[in-house]
Amino acid sequence: MSNLRRTMLFCPASNPKLLFTAMIYKPDCILFDLEDSVAYKDKIASRDLLVEALKSVDYKGCEVFARINSLDGEFGEEDVRELVKAGLRKIRLPMCESKLDVRTLAELLDEVEEKNNIENGSVKIQCSLETPKGVHHSLSIATASKRVISISFGAEDFTRTLGVNRTKNGVELAYARGLIVLNASIAGVDAIDTVYADIADVEGFLAEVKNAKAIGFAGKSCVHPSQIPLVHDIYSPSEEEIEWAIKILKASQAANINEGGVILVEGKMVDIPVIEKAKRVLKLAQVTIENGGIDE
Amino acid sequence: MSNESGREIPKSIYGYGKTTCYAGPFSTIPTGEKVSVRNACSFPGQQKKLGSVKEAIQRVNLKDGMAISFHHHLRNGDEVMNLVLNEIAELGIKNITIHVSSLSSAHEPLIEHIRNGVVTDISTSGLRGTLGKLQSKENILGRPVVFRTHGGRARAIEEGNIKIDVAFIAAACCDDMGNMNGIEGPSAFGAMGYPIVDAQYADSVVAITDNLQPFPIWNISIPMTLVDYVVEVDNIGDSNKIASGATRVTNNPTDLLIAENAAKVLIALGCIKNGFSFQAGSGGPSLAVCKFLRSYMEKNEIVGSFAAGGVTGYLVDMLRDGLFKVLLDTQTFDARAVRSLKENANHVEMSASMYANPHNKSCTAHQLDVMILSATEIDESFNLNSITGSTGMIMGALGGAPDTAAGSKITVVVAPTMRKRIPIVVEKVTNIATPGETIDILVTERGICVNPRRMELRKKLNETDLEVLSIQELRKNVEKLTGKPEKIKYTDEIVGVIEYRDGTVLDLIYRVDE
Numbered sequence: 001m002s003n004l005r006r007t008m009l010f011c012p013a014s015n016p017k018l019l020f021t022a023m024i025y026k027p028d029c030i031l032f033d034l035e036d037s038v039a040y041k042d043k044i045a046s047r048d049l050l051v052e053a054l055k056s057v058d059y060k061g062c063e064v065f066a067r068i069n070s071l072d073g074e075f076g077e078e079d080v081r082e083l084v085k086a087g088l089r090k091i092r093l094p095m096c097e098s099k100l101d102v103r104t105l106a107e108l109l110d111e112v113e114e115k116n117n118i119e120n121g122s123v124k125i126q127c128s129l130e131t132p133k134g135v136h137h138s139l140s141i142a143t144a145s146k147r148v149i150s151i152s153f154g155a156e157d158f159t160r161t162l163g164v165n166r167t168k169n170g171v172e173l174a175y176a177r178g179l180i181v182l183n184a185s186i187a188g189v190d191a192i193d194t195v196y197a198d199i200a201d202v203e204g205f206l207a208e209v210k211n212a213k214a215i216g217f218a219g220k221s222c223v224h225p226s227q228i229p230l231v232h233d234i235y236s237p238s239e240e241e242i243e244w245a246i247k248i249l250k251a252s253q254a255a256n257i258n259e260g261g262v263i264l265v266e267g268k269m270v271d272i273p274v275i276e277k278a279k280r281v282l283k284l285a286q287v288t289i290e291n292g293g294i295d296e
Numbered sequence: 297m298s299n300e301s302g303r304e305i306p307k308s309i310y311g312y313g314k315t316t317c318y319a320g321p322f323s324t325i326p327t328g329e330k331v332s333v334r335n336a337c338s339f340p341g342q343q344k345k346l347g348s349v350k351e352a353i354q355r356v357n358l359k360d361g362m363a364i365s366f367h368h369h370l371r372n373g374d375e376v377m378n379l380v381l382n383e384i385a386e387l388g389i390k391n392i393t394i395h396v397s398s399l400s401s402a403h404e405p406l407i408e409h410i411r412n413g414v415v416t417d418i419s420t421s422g423l424r425g426t427l428g429k430l431q432s433k434e435n436i437l438g439r440p441v442v443f444r445t446h447g448g449r450a451r452a453i454e455e456g457n458i459k460i461d462v463a464f465i466a467a468a469c470c471d472d473m474g475n476m477n478g479i480e481g482p483s484a485f486g487a488m489g490y491p492i493v494d495a496q497y498a499d500s501v502v503a504i505t506d507n508l509q510p511f512p513i514w515n516i517s518i519p520m521t522l523v524d525y526v527v528e529v530d531n532i533g534d535s536n537k538i539a540s541g542a543t544r545v546t547n548n549p550t551d552l553l554i555a556e557n558a559a560k561v562l563i564a565l566g567c568i569k570n571g572f573s574f575q576a577g578s579g580g581p582s583l584a585v586c587k588f589l590r591s592y593m594e595k596n597e598i599v600g601s602f603a604a605g606g607v608t609g610y611l612v613d614m615l616r617d618g619l620f621k622v623l624l625d626t627q628t629f630d631a632r633a634v635r636s637l638k639e640n641a642n643h644v645e646m647s648a649s650m651y652a653n654p655h656n657k658s659c660t661a662h663q664l665d666v667m668i669l670s671a672t673e674i675d676e677s678f679n680l681n682s683i684t685g686s687t688g689m690i691m692g693a694l695g696g697a698p699d700t701a702a703g704s705k706i707t708v709v710v711a712p713t714m715r716k717r718i719p720i721v722v723e724k725v726t727n728i729a730t731p732g733e734t735i736d737i738l739v740t741e742r743g744i745c746v747n748p749r750r751m752e753l754r755k756k757l758n759e760t761d762l763e764v765l766s767i768q769e770l771r772k773n774v775e776k777l778t779g780k781p782e783k784i785k786y787t788d789e790i791v792g793v794i795e796y797r798d799g800t801v802l803d804l805i806y807r808v809d810e
Contacts, residue, residue: 016717017717020714020777021550021741024550024553024741025549025553025743057777058779111432224549225549225553226547226549226552
């Protein structure tokens, strides 16, 4: 089962305070940005700050990603070399438009891992789909390398490229979101929804997160810590869902069908996909059951 | 000799006199009697209204070397103290001692009066801005400033440690016989908690108002029985800086996180139950704690007994919505709270003595179940600093923190672990404002620490999912991120004496060596 990626807190790496404080808000993932939110003159200093933070800060179990600069530009390759050497194992590739983009990064990672005696394949990739072209190629991108663990949607550049405005109801994003979620599911990776920039509009944010969860996104990019508990609440299963998941897990363990087969629980058919779903419910609820071996 | 907090206190201090060492929060028991006041008489047809502040100074016969008092309810908008001191200076009077409830940036003209020898001695709860820096770096006064808590100031006046020759009292509303209140008029500031005591014990009392009314006004905080003269002026203060707007709960995510943790701690300890009493400071995480408590109280239909201290609009809303039965107010923080004090009978004004004087037959601070405090530093012995900054400069105040910390059943400090990369949790605080033995719990964004004196609380919190760790552990975690701050260098010149609420000496502030 993959890690929970309900929340991905966006933090400019140029802000030293955030490098030390991001984890206190308990997001599932932290995304330190070296790309758009960092001014050209601060690119190298910000990378240095992040490198030092990676070496010294305990992120308390939060999954740490870094959004690197474009590999076509003057900073991207060095971002990868320095950050991986410092311990980073999750990279977000910006403006990803084709499987070639992914493979270029994957090949660079092969080289960097070998050079630093890091097990091959340790560094994972999240591909950021920010253009119609990237969204269109989401399946080939998500399957371009075993390193790809998730794809994320960036609506700001997407709407800009498409020449439309972002609206509250998000109608302009509906097709792209649906496509990303379907392709992520086919590829077996997580799909992370775009940011909601209006921090003060809690109602709008909640509506968008509920929608993202309903259509299958594994999580939401957050621009402010205040958004984290809201997302976690929405992604938390109800008490009924938790109770049902526990029943399924206990019954499946008793019947020993984790390798395959079908059982009946309260008259309902339970097979492997249902068991996997139940495990995810308990993971989301941060509930474990004894002897179940699901405390991964 | 070393006091109970481990600070070396000389037997006598230049400009202060003989010292008594702090011996513990309730170890110094007073004997003897409180001071009495000078007798007076009045006559039919008596006129108290004078034409000017200058005339009042002359009529009360203010002379070189006398002590006068002010209150700081007008906060950053105060114009009364500067007005009075300018007149005193013009009259050529020197060597004046000022006993003020606190000083803010509005009082920077005081610097000139100190340099000119008009003011030579100050006792206050706090010192901020340039004045604080000058005293710390230059010892501009040439002797220590005496810092007293709100309760300690009332005690000192009543016990005669402070002798006030003339109390100058700013009133938002005053009639021509001297009945006063702080709740009516263009400069309304709310409760008059501090000068109530001044008026009772000063030899002469001068009311200064920009809202003179015919006798009698009917809301009376300080009665005419205590007042000698009344002076009308154009403005007692800048209303924009007195009590403007509403107090809002912070949006700072770290403050909110700390506040939420503090609320969780109090709930887990079973403190939030019907009839509980509560006080929180204004601003930052303190107010945000109210927000989280409020939702818990509403959900569980809990009604508190009283909330006390500096009253904010947020507490006023809780009173109005039936979440507390009474507000006890010694200092009102915003315009909404001023309106409430005027309109809501359950919003009750109290003197600083009733609020926190430990040498009374009782005081409100001792009735508190829960107190929420903030700090500029806290150390491994849970000592709290709220008076000097990380540079050693005087920049804060004691306020009512030492009073309420000693009095309340549970005292919770809410503070971030660092500010601008400077650690708040340190091995030893620069100065002790509130002794560690009166602090129970520290709540930060990186974990919760319980004073080892309260192991029963720690045991209860260990049963929750809250992250509890030792304060030593927390300090080390923070220092990994911030590094260990360099020690400040001091001279051996004492620029401030921090009195505990009972009049003993808790700590000394030395001149910063630059």
